[in-house]
Amino acid sequence: MINLWDPHAGLALGAALVTAFLLGMVHGITPDEHTWPITFSYAIGSYSTRKGIIAGLIFSLAFTFQRALASELAYLALDRWLTMSAIEDYVVYVIVGVVMVWAARHIIQGSHWHLFGKHHHMESSGGEPALRDPRPWMPAVHGFIAGWGVGAFAIIIYTVLAPSMPSAAWGWVPGALFGLGTTVVQAAAGGIFGWISRRLGLTTEDVRVVSLKTAGNTLGWGGVVFVAGGIFGLLFPKVAGFSINTGIHVHNLDQIGISLVLVMVTVLFIGVGTLIRETRAMVHKGHNPGRPSMVGH
DSSP states (O other): OOOOSSSOSSOOOOOOOHEEEEEEEHHSSSOOTTTTHHHHHHHHHHTSSSHHHHHHHHHHHHHHHHHHHHHHHHTTTHHHHHHSSSSSHHHHHEEEEEEEEHHHHHHHHHOOOOOOOBBBBBHHHHHHHOOOOOOTTHHHHHHHHHHTOOHHHHIIIIIIIGSSSSSSSTTTHHHHHHHHHHHHHHHHHHHHHHHHHHHHHHHHHHHHHHHHHHHHHHHHHHHHHHHHHHHHHHOOOOHHHHOEEEOOOOTTSSSSSHHHHHHHHIIIIIIIHHHHHHHHHHHHHHOTTSSSSOOOO
């Protein structure tokens, strides 16, 4: 029987590969700080179902490449630095946060981010902040960087599944299958987030403005939160490592700690909060909320 909670060393090849793929799917479904904030931001910013799926795919395939590379390193016993402590995870938080802020500055040009107000330096002719669509390679960069984060899933891949492979030629496969399992879920999630942006009941241009503001705010303020969380973890690792056990035997849901807080603050408070606020602002400005969106699939 497949054990996704605590797989043991020495699994048969088939069982190890199935375990890796299923763990990847669980990783994609559960609130993970290395995936959900990024997928939400870029998928919402794509303002269409099809582009949302593409954003989720690009992010996850880059993540898959990283996990395949790290899995091969694990097989070759070159990965000890990946699993020695949580310090690396805090470093990844800082790097991911910096890239998030950089991406936000690309989307919302020359602007400050304000959770509860609007103060922009650069505006378009219509009075809105100058907005740019995210570039396709941006989620790829994020996916590769985020993949270096260490958690329960990564430790299982590096210390149990990769060493179970029959030779170095197979060492990368568990990481790749784990990434593909995550890709299946994150691509679907990207499509859902993109679909949500289309169902706001606004015109095509209004949907674009709301979606890009939401993406920019989520990446910008979310990046600040990630940097702060990473620095806090580096300065006070014992405090940052504190968690509350939930009793749920599903990784990412088994405890409430800094990683779950990062996801909730970034996606729910900042991301969803911005989406609701900006949509209401558009409606308040006199746009018809019942008019169907004309954004393409």
